[in-house]
Amino acid sequence: MPNYSHITQIGHLTRDPEQTFTPAGLAITKFAIATNNGYGEKKDVCYVGITLFGKSAEAAAKYLSKGSAVLVDGRLSMSSWEDKNTGQKRTKHEIIGNSWHFVGERKAGEDREPVCDDEMPF
Numbered sequence: 001m002p003n004y005s006h007i008t009q010i011g012h013l014t015r016d017p018e019q020t021f022t023p024a025g026l027a028i029t030k031f032a033i034a035t036n037n038g039y040g041e042k043k044d045v046c047y048v049g050i051t052l053f054g055k056s057a058e059a060a061a062k063y064l065s066k067g068s069a070v071l072v073d074g075r076l077s078m079s080s081w082e083d084k085n086t087g088q089k090r091t092k093h094e095i096i097g098n099s100w101h102f103v104g105e106r107k108a109g110e111d112r113e114p115v116c117d118d119e120m121p122f
Contacts, residue, residue, distance in 0.1 A: 049094035
């Protein structure tokens with residue numbers, strides 16, 4: 001049976017995007033979004049890390065900021081490491097984004113251009 005991973009999340013950025021580049025010049029942009037579920041006393045907030053590559057990473061770093069509402073399409077990924085202080089094994093899920101799109105109303109002065117990425121590194 002083939003395997004398939006696909007996830008779509010809509011939320012607001014919890015911080016400004018952070019962009020780096022590989023030695024080969026490929027852009028990598030990371031940020032996190034908060035997604036609200038439920039309402040009132042049953043409200044739950046889920047924080048999800050997002051990593052983008054290539055042109056979509058460059059566009060995200062240019063056009064997104066803390067509070068921006070976005071839809072992210074991608075695949076779920078899990079990383080693990082050993083905590084330096086406690087020695088305990090830690091894990092984290094994040095979305096490796098294929099694409100992102102603005103959602104909701106524009107902020108004052110917000111510039112929006114279409115985002116497309118044909119340069120996924122995998």
